[in-house]
Amino acid sequence: MTLQRLRDAARRNPLAALGIFLTAVFTTFAVFAPLIAPFDPSFIDLPARLGRPTWIHWFGTDELGRDILSRVIFGARISMFVGVSVVAASLAIGVAVGSIAGYWGGRIDRLINVVVMNAFLSFPGILLAIAFVAFAGPGILNLVVALSIGGWVGY
Numbered sequence: 001m002t003l004q005r006l007r008d009a010a011r012r013n014p015l016a017a018l019g020i021f022l023t024a025v026f027t028t029f030a031v032f033a034p035l036i037a038p039f040d041p042s043f044i045d046l047p048a049r050l051g052r053p054t055w056i057h058w059f060g061t062d063e064l065g066r067d068i069l070s071r072v073i074f075g076a077r078i079s080m081f082v083g084v085s086v087v088a089a090s091l092a093i094g095v096a097v098g099s100i101a102g103y104w105g106g107r108i109d110r111l112i113n114v115v116v117m118n119a120f121l122s123f124p125g126i127l128l129a130i131a132f133v134a135f136a137g138p139g140i141l142n143l144v145v146a147l148s149i150g151g152w153v154g155y
Contacts (some may be wrong), residue, residue, distance in 0.1 A: 094155025125150025
C-alpha cells in the first residue's frame with residue numbers, strides 16, 4: 001500500500017486511523033517498556049509514597065513509592081499478552097468446533113449449534129470467566145483460559 005493510498009484511507013475513515021495510531025503507540029510502549037519507563041516499576045521508595053504528580057513522577061507514586069507511569073508502561077506488556085492470547089485461543093477453539101460441526105453435519109451439527117453454543121451464549125462471557133477464575137485461582141494463564149472459554153463462541 002502506497003503512502004498516498006494510506007493517507008486517503010485515513011481521510012475517509014479518521015476513527016480507524018486514530019485506532020491504528022493508538023494501537024501502534026500501545027504496542028510500542030509494550031515492546032520498548034524497559035527503554036521508555038523512567039523508573040524500575042518494582043523499585044520501592046517509601047519516602048516518596050502516595051506522591052502527587054510532579055515533573056519527576058508524571059502520574060505520581062503509589063502507597064509504596066513506586067512510580068505509577070512506569071508500572072502502567074510495563075503493564076502494557078501484560079495487557080498485550082493477555083489480549084493476543086485470548087483472541088488466538090478463542091479463534092482456535094471456535095474454528096475447531098465450527099469445523100467439526102460443518103464436517104460431520106447432521107446430528108453433530110445440531111448438537112453443537114443448539115446445545116453447546118446456546119449453553120455458552122446463555123451466560124455472559126464475563127460471568128463464565130469469573131466462575132472459572134474463582135474455581136481455578138488467580139494467574140495470567142487462568143485469566144487467558146477463562147476469557148477464552150467465554151469468547152470462543154463468537155468465532
